[in-house]
Amino acid sequence: MKNICVVGTGYVGLVSGTGLADFGNNVVCVDINKEKIDMLLNGKIPIYEPGLKEVLDRNVQAGRLSFSTEVDKAIQAADVVFSAVGTPPGKGGEADLDAVWKVGETFAKNLNSYKIFVNKSTVPVGTGKKVYQLISEKKNNTVGFDVVSNPEFLREGSAVGDFLRPDRVVIGSSSAKAAEIMKDVYRPLYLRETPVVETNIETAELIKYASNAFLAVKITFINEIANLCDIVGGDVHIVAKAMGLDGRISPKFLHPGPGYGGSCFPKDTLALTQIFREHGISTKLVEAAVEVNENQKRLVVGKTKQLLPDLKDKTIAILGLSFKPNTDDTRESPAKTIIPILEDAGAHVQVFDPVAMEDFRRDFPKLDYRISPYHAAENAHAIVLLTEWNEFRDMNLEKLKNTMIEPNFIDTRNVYNKRIMNSHGFRYVGMGRSLID
Numbered sequence: 001m002k003n004i005c006v007v008g009t010g011y012v013g014l015v016s017g018t019g020l021a022d023f024g025n026n027v028v029c030v031d032i033n034k035e036k037i038d039m040l041l042n043g044k045i046p047i048y049e050p051g052l053k054e055v056l057d058r059n060v061q062a063g064r065l066s067f068s069t070e071v072d073k074a075i076q077a078a079d080v081v082f083s084a085v086g087t088p089p090g091k092g093g094e095a096d097l098d099a100v101w102k103v104g105e106t107f108a109k110n111l112n113s114y115k116i117f118v119n120k121s122t123v124p125v126g127t128g129k130k131v132y133q134l135i136s137e138k139k140n141n142t143v144g145f146d147v148v149s150n151p152e153f154l155r156e157g158s159a160v161g162d163f164l165r166p167d168r169v170v171i172g173s174s175s176a177k178a179a180e181i182m183k184d185v186y187r188p189l190y191l192r193e194t195p196v197v198e199t200n201i202e203t204a205e206l207i208k209y210a211s212n213a214f215l216a217v218k219i220t221f222i223n224e225i226a227n228l229c230d231i232v233g234g235d236v237h238i239v240a241k242a243m244g245l246d247g248r249i250s251p252k253f254l255h256p257g258p259g260y261g262g263s264c265f266p267k268d269t270l271a272l273t274q275i276f277r278e279h280g281i282s283t284k285l286v287e288a289a290v291e292v293n294e295n296q297k298r299l300v301v302g303k304t305k306q307l308l309p310d311l312k313d314k315t316i317a318i319l320g321l322s323f324k325p326n327t328d329d330t331r332e333s334p335a336k337t338i339i340p341i342l343e344d345a346g347a348h349v350q351v352f353d354p355v356a357m358e359d360f361r362r363d364f365p366k367l368d369y370r371i372s373p374y375h376a377a378e379n380a381h382a383i384v385l386l387t388e389w390n391e392f393r394d395m396n397l398e399k400l401k402n403t404m405i406e407p408n409f410i411d412t413r414n415v416y417n418k419r420i421m422n423s424h425g426f427r428y429v430g431m432g433r434s435l436i437d
Protein backbone atom coordinates (compact mmCIF):
# COMPACT_ATOMS: atom_id res chain seq x y z
CA MET A 1 0.00 0.00 0.00
CA LYS A 2 1.42 3.38 -1.02
CA ASN A 3 0.58 7.03 -0.52
CA ILE A 4 -0.29 8.32 -3.95
CA CYS A 5 -0.99 11.73 -5.43
CA VAL A 6 -2.69 11.85 -8.86
CA VAL A 7 -2.22 15.23 -10.54
CA GLY A 8 -4.97 15.99 -13.08
CA THR A 9 -8.47 14.75 -12.28
CA GLY A 10 -9.81 14.30 -15.81
CA TYR A 11 -11.01 11.12 -17.53
CA VAL A 12 -7.74 9.31 -16.85
CA GLY A 13 -6.72 10.87 -13.53
CA LEU A 14 -10.09 10.40 -11.85
CA VAL A 15 -10.54 6.80 -12.98
CA SER A 16 -6.88 5.92 -12.22
CA GLY A 17 -7.00 7.58 -8.80
CA THR A 18 -10.22 5.74 -7.96
CA GLY A 19 -8.83 2.44 -9.22
CA LEU A 20 -5.52 2.85 -7.36
CA ALA A 21 -7.50 3.50 -4.15
CA ASP A 22 -9.55 0.38 -4.88
CA PHE A 23 -6.25 -1.55 -5.01
CA GLY A 24 -5.75 -0.48 -1.36
CA ASN A 25 -3.55 2.59 -1.79
CA ASN A 26 -4.15 5.96 -0.11
CA VAL A 27 -4.89 8.38 -2.94
CA VAL A 28 -5.32 12.14 -3.17
CA CYS A 29 -6.55 13.38 -6.57
CA VAL A 30 -5.60 17.00 -7.22
CA ASP A 31 -6.45 19.44 -9.96
CA ILE A 32 -6.01 23.14 -10.66
CA ASN A 33 -9.65 23.24 -11.78
CA LYS A 34 -11.40 24.22 -8.53
CA GLU A 35 -14.85 23.63 -10.00
CA LYS A 36 -14.03 19.96 -10.64
CA ILE A 37 -12.62 19.42 -7.16
CA ASP A 38 -15.58 21.19 -5.54
CA MET A 39 -17.96 18.90 -7.40
CA LEU A 40 -16.03 15.85 -6.23
CA LEU A 41 -15.95 17.12 -2.64
CA ASN A 42 -19.74 17.44 -2.89
CA GLY A 43 -20.09 13.82 -4.05
CA LYS A 44 -20.66 14.70 -7.74
CA ILE A 45 -18.72 13.23 -10.66
CA PRO A 46 -17.60 15.85 -13.22
CA ILE A 47 -17.56 13.33 -16.12
CA TYR A 48 -20.01 10.74 -17.42
CA GLU A 49 -18.36 7.36 -16.90
CA PRO A 50 -20.54 4.31 -16.18
CA GLY A 51 -19.80 2.57 -12.87
CA LEU A 52 -17.35 5.22 -11.64
CA LYS A 53 -19.51 6.72 -8.91
CA GLU A 54 -20.03 3.42 -7.13
CA VAL A 55 -16.29 2.59 -6.91
CA LEU A 56 -15.42 6.19 -6.08
CA ASP A 57 -17.97 6.42 -3.24
CA ARG A 58 -16.81 3.09 -1.84
CA ASN A 59 -13.22 4.30 -1.61
CA VAL A 60 -14.07 7.75 -0.28
CA GLN A 61 -16.12 6.10 2.46
CA ALA A 62 -13.23 3.73 3.26
CA GLY A 63 -11.02 6.81 3.74
CA ARG A 64 -8.62 5.83 0.93
CA LEU A 65 -9.62 8.46 -1.62
CA SER A 66 -9.83 12.24 -1.31
CA PHE A 67 -9.77 15.33 -3.53
CA SER A 68 -7.94 18.61 -3.21
CA THR A 69 -6.64 21.67 -5.01
CA GLU A 70 -3.61 21.78 -2.70
CA VAL A 71 -1.14 20.25 -5.12
CA ASP A 72 2.00 21.08 -3.06
CA LYS A 73 0.70 19.47 0.09
CA ALA A 74 -0.53 16.36 -1.73
CA ILE A 75 2.84 15.84 -3.44
CA GLN A 76 4.74 16.30 -0.18
CA ALA A 77 2.67 13.54 1.46
CA ALA A 78 3.03 11.09 -1.45
CA ASP A 79 5.48 8.27 -2.21
CA VAL A 80 4.31 8.09 -5.81
CA VAL A 81 3.04 11.03 -7.90
CA PHE A 82 1.05 10.18 -11.03
CA SER A 83 0.90 12.91 -13.65
CA ALA A 84 -2.37 12.50 -15.59
CA VAL A 85 -2.63 15.99 -17.06
CA GLY A 86 -3.78 16.64 -20.62
CA THR A 87 -1.35 16.52 -23.56
CA PRO A 88 -3.43 18.13 -26.33
CA PRO A 89 -2.13 18.69 -29.86
CA GLY A 90 0.03 21.76 -30.37
CA LYS A 91 -0.02 23.91 -33.51
CA GLY A 92 1.98 21.45 -35.64
CA GLY A 93 0.20 18.33 -34.32
CA GLU A 94 2.94 17.64 -31.77
CA ALA A 95 1.87 16.89 -28.17
CA ASP A 96 1.69 20.06 -26.07
CA LEU A 97 3.58 19.17 -22.89
CA ASP A 98 3.23 22.44 -20.96
CA ALA A 99 1.10 20.82 -18.25
CA VAL A 100 3.59 17.94 -17.86
CA TRP A 101 6.53 20.37 -17.38
CA LYS A 102 4.46 22.27 -14.82
CA VAL A 103 3.79 19.11 -12.82
CA GLY A 104 7.50 18.26 -13.07
CA GLU A 105 8.44 21.64 -11.59
CA THR A 106 5.86 21.32 -8.81
CA PHE A 107 7.17 17.82 -8.05
CA ALA A 108 10.76 19.16 -7.81
CA LYS A 109 9.71 21.97 -5.50
CA ASN A 110 7.97 19.55 -3.13
CA LEU A 111 10.55 16.75 -3.14
CA ASN A 112 10.87 16.35 0.64
CA SER A 113 11.51 12.57 0.56
CA TYR A 114 12.25 9.91 -2.09
CA LYS A 115 9.38 9.90 -4.59
CA ILE A 116 8.53 8.52 -7.98
CA PHE A 117 7.20 10.74 -10.77
CA VAL A 118 4.94 8.54 -12.89
CA ASN A 119 3.92 9.72 -16.34
CA LYS A 120 0.43 8.39 -16.97
CA SER A 121 -0.34 10.92 -19.68
CA THR A 122 0.43 9.95 -23.26
CA VAL A 123 3.76 11.63 -23.98
CA PRO A 124 6.27 11.47 -26.85
CA VAL A 125 9.35 9.27 -26.62
CA GLY A 126 12.04 11.09 -24.68
CA THR A 127 9.65 12.96 -22.38
CA GLY A 128 10.51 10.80 -19.34
CA LYS A 129 14.18 11.63 -19.74
CA LYS A 130 13.40 15.32 -20.10
CA VAL A 131 11.18 15.27 -17.01
CA TYR A 132 14.07 13.64 -15.10
CA GLN A 133 16.44 16.42 -16.22
CA LEU A 134 13.92 19.11 -15.36
CA ILE A 135 13.33 17.77 -11.85
CA SER A 136 17.10 17.39 -11.29
CA GLU A 137 17.60 21.05 -12.28
CA LYS A 138 14.68 22.46 -10.31
CA LYS A 139 14.95 20.57 -7.03
CA ASN A 140 16.90 22.33 -4.31
CA ASN A 141 18.09 19.41 -2.18
CA THR A 142 19.84 16.05 -2.48
CA VAL A 143 16.72 13.95 -2.06
CA GLY A 144 16.49 11.09 -4.55
CA PHE A 145 13.70 10.45 -7.05
CA ASP A 146 12.89 8.34 -10.08
CA VAL A 147 10.80 8.83 -13.20
CA VAL A 148 8.59 6.02 -14.50
CA SER A 149 6.46 5.74 -17.63
CA ASN A 150 3.17 3.95 -16.94
CA PRO A 151 0.91 4.66 -19.93
CA GLU A 152 -2.83 4.20 -19.58
CA PHE A 153 -4.95 2.11 -21.95
CA LEU A 154 -8.44 2.62 -20.52
CA ARG A 155 -11.32 3.37 -22.89
CA GLU A 156 -13.87 6.02 -22.04
CA GLY A 157 -17.24 4.37 -21.52
CA SER A 158 -15.71 1.24 -19.99
CA ALA A 159 -12.87 2.94 -18.15
CA VAL A 160 -13.51 1.53 -14.69
CA GLY A 161 -13.45 -2.11 -15.82
CA ASP A 162 -10.46 -1.41 -18.05
CA PHE A 163 -8.49 0.06 -15.16
CA LEU A 164 -9.44 -2.59 -12.61
CA ARG A 165 -8.97 -5.49 -15.05
CA PRO A 166 -6.44 -4.33 -17.65
CA ASP A 167 -5.00 -6.50 -20.42
CA ARG A 168 -1.53 -5.44 -19.30
CA VAL A 169 0.34 -2.97 -17.13
CA VAL A 170 3.37 -1.31 -18.69
CA ILE A 171 6.12 -0.07 -16.39
CA GLY A 172 8.99 1.77 -18.01
CA SER A 173 11.85 2.54 -15.66
CA SER A 174 15.61 2.48 -15.34
CA SER A 175 15.44 1.97 -11.58
CA ALA A 176 14.87 -1.44 -9.98
CA LYS A 177 13.71 0.30 -6.80
CA ALA A 178 11.05 2.29 -8.66
CA ALA A 179 9.87 -0.78 -10.58
CA GLU A 180 9.40 -2.69 -7.31
CA ILE A 181 7.40 0.16 -5.79
CA MET A 182 5.22 0.33 -8.91
CA LYS A 183 4.50 -3.39 -8.64
CA ASP A 184 3.42 -2.76 -5.06
CA VAL A 185 1.08 0.01 -6.24
CA TYR A 186 -0.53 -2.48 -8.64
CA ARG A 187 -0.23 -5.36 -6.14
CA PRO A 188 -3.72 -6.87 -6.62
CA LEU A 189 -3.14 -7.02 -10.39
CA TYR A 190 0.33 -8.44 -9.89
CA LEU A 191 -1.09 -11.18 -7.65
CA ARG A 192 -3.81 -11.89 -10.23
CA GLU A 193 -1.05 -12.40 -12.78
CA THR A 194 -2.10 -9.55 -15.04
CA PRO A 195 0.79 -9.33 -17.53
CA VAL A 196 3.24 -6.67 -16.34
CA VAL A 197 5.55 -5.46 -19.10
CA GLU A 198 8.73 -4.12 -17.54
CA THR A 199 10.93 -2.17 -19.86
CA ASN A 200 12.85 1.08 -20.23
CA ILE A 201 11.09 4.45 -20.28
CA GLU A 202 11.43 5.01 -24.04
CA THR A 203 9.91 1.64 -24.92
CA ALA A 204 6.99 2.23 -22.54
CA GLU A 205 6.33 5.64 -24.07
CA LEU A 206 6.36 4.15 -27.54
CA ILE A 207 4.07 1.22 -26.62
CA LYS A 208 1.21 3.66 -26.00
CA TYR A 209 1.56 5.50 -29.32
CA ALA A 210 2.14 2.29 -31.26
CA SER A 211 -1.00 0.72 -29.74
CA ASN A 212 -3.26 3.69 -30.46
CA ALA A 213 -1.89 4.23 -33.96
CA PHE A 214 -2.35 0.55 -34.76
CA LEU A 215 -6.00 0.65 -33.67
CA ALA A 216 -6.57 3.86 -35.63
CA VAL A 217 -5.09 2.22 -38.73
CA LYS A 218 -7.29 -0.86 -38.18
CA ILE A 219 -10.47 1.24 -38.00
CA THR A 220 -9.39 3.23 -41.03
CA PHE A 221 -8.72 0.06 -42.98
CA ILE A 222 -12.20 -1.35 -42.38
CA ASN A 223 -13.69 2.05 -43.27
CA GLU A 224 -11.95 1.86 -46.63
CA ILE A 225 -13.17 -1.71 -47.14
CA ALA A 226 -16.70 -0.51 -46.26
CA ASN A 227 -16.46 2.20 -48.90
CA LEU A 228 -15.46 -0.43 -51.47
CA CYS A 229 -18.35 -2.68 -50.33
CA ASP A 230 -20.73 0.20 -51.05
CA ILE A 231 -19.57 0.26 -54.65
CA VAL A 232 -19.24 -3.44 -55.38
CA GLY A 233 -22.28 -4.68 -53.40
CA GLY A 234 -20.41 -6.34 -50.56
CA ASP A 235 -21.43 -6.54 -46.91
CA VAL A 236 -18.67 -5.12 -44.72
CA HIS A 237 -19.99 -6.85 -41.61
CA ILE A 238 -19.56 -10.25 -43.14
CA VAL A 239 -16.14 -9.29 -44.47
CA ALA A 240 -15.15 -8.10 -40.97
CA LYS A 241 -16.59 -11.17 -39.28
CA ALA A 242 -14.74 -13.55 -41.54
CA MET A 243 -11.53 -11.53 -41.20
CA GLY A 244 -11.92 -11.53 -37.41
CA LEU A 245 -12.26 -15.30 -37.25
CA ASP A 246 -8.60 -15.38 -38.19
CA GLY A 247 -6.84 -15.35 -34.82
CA ARG A 248 -4.04 -13.24 -36.28
CA ILE A 249 -6.50 -10.44 -37.05
CA SER A 250 -9.10 -10.50 -34.18
CA PRO A 251 -12.65 -9.17 -34.69
CA LYS A 252 -12.20 -6.04 -32.59
CA PHE A 253 -11.95 -2.58 -34.12
CA LEU A 254 -13.35 -3.81 -37.41
CA HIS A 255 -16.59 -1.83 -37.29
CA PRO A 256 -17.05 0.80 -39.97
CA GLY A 257 -18.22 4.26 -38.97
CA PRO A 258 -17.98 7.99 -39.60
CA GLY A 259 -14.25 8.09 -38.76
CA TYR A 260 -12.54 7.73 -35.40
CA GLY A 261 -12.65 10.64 -32.97
CA GLY A 262 -12.12 11.21 -29.28
CA SER A 263 -9.37 12.62 -27.16
CA CYS A 264 -6.78 9.98 -28.06
CA PHE A 265 -6.65 8.54 -31.60
CA PRO A 266 -6.71 11.84 -33.51
CA LYS A 267 -4.09 13.53 -31.34
CA ASP A 268 -1.91 10.46 -30.83
CA THR A 269 -1.75 9.60 -34.54
CA LEU A 270 -0.80 13.20 -35.33
CA ALA A 271 1.78 13.26 -32.53
CA LEU A 272 3.30 9.98 -33.74
CA THR A 273 3.73 11.30 -37.28
CA GLN A 274 5.44 14.31 -35.72
CA ILE A 275 7.74 12.12 -33.60
CA PHE A 276 8.80 10.21 -36.73
CA ARG A 277 9.54 13.49 -38.52
CA GLU A 278 11.55 14.83 -35.60
CA HIS A 279 13.77 11.76 -35.91
CA GLY A 280 14.28 12.21 -39.64
CA ILE A 281 12.01 9.40 -40.86
CA SER A 282 8.34 9.16 -41.70
CA THR A 283 5.37 6.86 -41.10
CA LYS A 284 3.49 6.87 -44.37
CA LEU A 285 0.99 4.38 -42.95
CA VAL A 286 -0.13 6.51 -40.01
CA GLU A 287 -0.06 9.68 -42.12
CA ALA A 288 -2.40 7.97 -44.58
CA ALA A 289 -4.72 6.89 -41.75
CA VAL A 290 -4.97 10.50 -40.57
CA GLU A 291 -5.86 11.69 -44.06
CA VAL A 292 -8.30 8.85 -44.81
CA ASN A 293 -10.02 9.43 -41.46
CA GLU A 294 -10.59 13.10 -42.27
CA ASN A 295 -12.14 12.07 -45.60
CA GLN A 296 -14.33 9.50 -43.87
CA LYS A 297 -16.06 12.23 -41.86
CA ARG A 298 -16.69 14.18 -45.06
CA LEU A 299 -18.01 11.05 -46.74
CA VAL A 300 -20.95 11.15 -44.32
CA VAL A 301 -21.99 14.44 -45.92
CA GLY A 302 -21.65 12.76 -49.33
CA LYS A 303 -23.96 9.96 -48.17
CA THR A 304 -26.47 12.53 -46.95
CA LYS A 305 -26.37 14.20 -50.37
CA GLN A 306 -26.95 10.81 -52.00
CA LEU A 307 -30.45 10.90 -50.48
CA LEU A 308 -30.87 14.66 -50.37
CA PRO A 309 -28.82 16.23 -53.19
CA ASP A 310 -29.56 19.87 -52.30
CA LEU A 311 -29.09 20.59 -48.60
CA LYS A 312 -30.08 24.25 -48.85
CA ASP A 313 -32.93 25.08 -46.45
CA LYS A 314 -33.26 21.42 -45.49
CA THR A 315 -33.48 20.31 -41.86
CA ILE A 316 -31.09 17.58 -40.76
CA ALA A 317 -31.43 15.72 -37.45
CA ILE A 318 -28.12 14.63 -35.92
CA LEU A 319 -28.38 11.77 -33.42
CA GLY A 320 -25.24 11.45 -31.29
CA LEU A 321 -22.60 14.06 -30.53
CA SER A 322 -20.08 12.15 -28.42
CA PHE A 323 -17.36 10.33 -30.35
CA LYS A 324 -18.71 7.02 -29.07
CA PRO A 325 -21.51 5.84 -26.76
CA ASN A 326 -21.32 5.89 -22.96
CA THR A 327 -19.22 9.01 -22.69
CA ASP A 328 -19.95 12.73 -22.60
CA ASP A 329 -16.59 13.43 -24.26
CA THR A 330 -17.02 15.21 -27.60
CA ARG A 331 -13.35 15.99 -28.26
CA GLU A 332 -12.70 15.49 -31.99
CA SER A 333 -16.07 13.80 -32.44
CA PRO A 334 -17.10 13.35 -36.11
CA ALA A 335 -20.14 15.55 -35.37
CA LYS A 336 -17.77 18.51 -34.95
CA THR A 337 -16.60 18.17 -38.56
CA ILE A 338 -19.88 17.09 -40.13
CA ILE A 339 -22.28 19.67 -38.64
CA PRO A 340 -20.39 22.76 -39.92
CA ILE A 341 -20.23 21.27 -43.43
CA LEU A 342 -23.99 20.67 -43.40
CA GLU A 343 -24.57 24.21 -42.15
CA ASP A 344 -22.24 25.67 -44.79
CA ALA A 345 -24.34 23.89 -47.41
CA GLY A 346 -27.39 25.78 -46.11
CA ALA A 347 -28.95 23.08 -43.92
CA HIS A 348 -30.58 23.70 -40.55
CA VAL A 349 -29.30 21.20 -38.00
CA GLN A 350 -31.27 19.84 -35.01
CA VAL A 351 -29.25 17.72 -32.59
CA PHE A 352 -29.78 15.29 -29.76
CA ASP A 353 -27.42 13.26 -27.57
CA PRO A 354 -28.39 11.48 -24.34
CA VAL A 355 -25.46 12.91 -22.30
CA ALA A 356 -23.01 14.88 -24.44
CA MET A 357 -25.01 18.02 -25.29
CA GLU A 358 -23.53 20.06 -22.43
CA ASP A 359 -19.97 19.24 -23.51
CA PHE A 360 -20.80 19.96 -27.17
CA ARG A 361 -22.43 23.27 -26.30
CA ARG A 362 -19.03 24.66 -25.24
CA ASP A 363 -17.87 24.67 -28.89
CA PHE A 364 -21.30 24.97 -30.54
CA PRO A 365 -23.36 27.26 -28.30
CA LYS A 366 -25.86 28.25 -30.97
CA LEU A 367 -27.02 24.86 -32.28
CA ASP A 368 -30.63 23.78 -32.11
CA TYR A 369 -30.42 21.31 -29.16
CA ARG A 370 -33.43 18.97 -28.83
CA ILE A 371 -34.74 16.90 -25.93
CA SER A 372 -35.19 13.50 -27.63
CA PRO A 373 -34.45 11.76 -30.94
CA TYR A 374 -38.07 12.34 -32.00
CA HIS A 375 -37.83 16.02 -31.13
CA ALA A 376 -34.62 16.25 -33.19
CA ALA A 377 -36.36 14.54 -36.13
CA GLU A 378 -39.31 16.95 -36.09
CA ASN A 379 -39.83 18.41 -39.59
CA ALA A 380 -36.48 16.98 -40.69
CA HIS A 381 -35.60 15.98 -44.23
CA ALA A 382 -33.00 13.46 -43.04
CA ILE A 383 -31.63 11.82 -39.90
CA VAL A 384 -27.90 11.25 -39.59
CA LEU A 385 -27.13 8.76 -36.82
CA LEU A 386 -23.54 9.38 -35.68
CA THR A 387 -23.21 7.61 -32.32
CA GLU A 388 -24.61 4.17 -31.49
CA TRP A 389 -26.13 5.00 -28.10
CA ASN A 390 -28.44 2.19 -26.90
CA GLU A 391 -31.26 4.74 -26.93
CA PHE A 392 -30.94 4.97 -30.73
CA ARG A 393 -30.96 1.20 -31.31
CA ASP A 394 -34.63 0.61 -30.78
CA MET A 395 -36.44 3.78 -31.79
CA ASN A 396 -40.12 3.79 -32.69
CA LEU A 397 -39.66 3.97 -36.45
CA GLU A 398 -43.27 4.88 -37.22
CA LYS A 399 -43.20 7.75 -34.73
CA LEU A 400 -39.87 8.89 -36.13
CA LYS A 401 -41.02 8.81 -39.75
CA ASN A 402 -44.32 10.53 -39.02
CA THR A 403 -42.59 13.52 -37.47
CA MET A 404 -40.27 14.02 -40.48
CA ILE A 405 -40.88 15.87 -43.74
CA GLU A 406 -38.84 13.35 -45.75
CA PRO A 407 -37.94 9.93 -44.30
CA ASN A 408 -34.22 9.79 -45.17
CA PHE A 409 -31.92 7.93 -42.78
CA ILE A 410 -28.12 7.93 -42.89
CA ASP A 411 -26.90 5.28 -40.47
CA THR A 412 -23.14 5.75 -39.98
CA ARG A 413 -22.99 2.97 -37.36
CA ASN A 414 -25.08 0.34 -39.17
CA VAL A 415 -27.45 0.11 -36.22
CA TYR A 416 -30.44 -0.59 -38.46
CA ASN A 417 -31.16 -2.96 -41.28
CA LYS A 418 -31.84 -1.58 -44.74
CA ARG A 419 -34.69 -3.97 -45.54
CA ILE A 420 -36.52 -3.21 -42.28
CA MET A 421 -35.99 0.53 -42.71
CA ASN A 422 -37.29 0.37 -46.27
CA SER A 423 -40.34 -1.58 -45.09
CA HIS A 424 -41.08 1.29 -42.71
CA GLY A 425 -40.89 3.71 -45.60
CA PHE A 426 -37.40 5.10 -44.95
CA ARG A 427 -34.85 5.74 -47.65
CA TYR A 428 -31.74 4.35 -46.00
CA VAL A 429 -27.98 4.29 -46.43
CA GLY A 430 -25.54 2.58 -44.13
CA MET A 431 -21.79 2.05 -44.24
CA GLY A 432 -20.46 -0.68 -46.47
CA ARG A 433 -23.70 -2.54 -47.11
CA SER A 434 -25.78 0.01 -48.95
CA LEU A 435 -26.56 -2.36 -51.81
CA ILE A 436 -27.46 -5.23 -49.48
CA ASP A 437 -31.07 -5.98 -48.56
Ligand SMILES: NC(=O)c1ccc[n+]([C@@H]2O[C@H](COP(=O)([O-])OP(=O)(O)OC[C@H]3O[C@@H](n4cnc5c(N)ncnc54)[C@H](O)[C@@H]3O)[C@@H](O)[C@H]2O)c1
Residues within 6 Å of the ligand: 007, 008, 009, 010, 011, 012, 013, 030, 031, 032, 033, 036, 071, 084, 085, 086, 087, 099, 102, 103, 120, 121, 122, 123, 152, 153, 154, 155, 156, 263, 264
Ligand atom coordinates in the same frame (compact mmCIF):
# COMPACT_ATOMS: atom_id res chain seq x y z
N1 LIG B 1 -9.23 10.07 -22.18
C1 LIG B 1 -8.79 8.85 -22.48
O1 LIG B 1 -9.55 7.97 -22.87
C2 LIG B 1 -7.32 8.54 -22.32
C3 LIG B 1 -6.91 7.18 -22.33
C4 LIG B 1 -5.55 6.90 -22.17
C5 LIG B 1 -4.64 7.93 -22.05
N2 LIG B 1 -5.07 9.24 -22.07
C6 LIG B 1 -4.07 10.29 -21.87
O2 LIG B 1 -4.15 10.73 -20.52
C7 LIG B 1 -3.88 12.14 -20.44
C8 LIG B 1 -5.04 12.86 -19.78
O3 LIG B 1 -6.19 12.70 -20.59
P1 LIG B 1 -7.65 13.07 -20.07
O4 LIG B 1 -8.59 12.67 -21.14
O5 LIG B 1 -7.83 12.55 -18.69
O6 LIG B 1 -7.53 14.67 -20.02
P2 LIG B 1 -8.53 15.70 -19.32
O7 LIG B 1 -8.42 16.95 -20.10
O8 LIG B 1 -9.87 15.06 -19.11
O9 LIG B 1 -7.90 15.92 -17.87
C9 LIG B 1 -6.71 16.60 -17.61
C10 LIG B 1 -6.85 17.29 -16.26
O10 LIG B 1 -5.60 17.82 -15.87
C11 LIG B 1 -5.83 19.04 -15.18
N3 LIG B 1 -4.57 19.81 -15.14
C12 LIG B 1 -3.95 20.44 -16.17
N4 LIG B 1 -2.81 21.02 -15.72
C13 LIG B 1 -2.72 20.75 -14.40
C14 LIG B 1 -1.75 21.06 -13.40
N5 LIG B 1 -0.66 21.76 -13.69
N6 LIG B 1 -1.97 20.63 -12.14
C15 LIG B 1 -3.08 19.93 -11.84
N7 LIG B 1 -4.02 19.58 -12.75
C16 LIG B 1 -3.84 19.98 -14.03
C17 LIG B 1 -6.94 19.68 -15.96
O11 LIG B 1 -7.61 20.69 -15.21
C18 LIG B 1 -7.84 18.46 -16.25
O12 LIG B 1 -8.81 18.27 -15.24
C19 LIG B 1 -3.62 12.58 -21.89
O13 LIG B 1 -2.24 12.55 -22.11
C20 LIG B 1 -4.32 11.52 -22.70
O14 LIG B 1 -3.76 11.38 -23.98
C21 LIG B 1 -6.38 9.55 -22.19
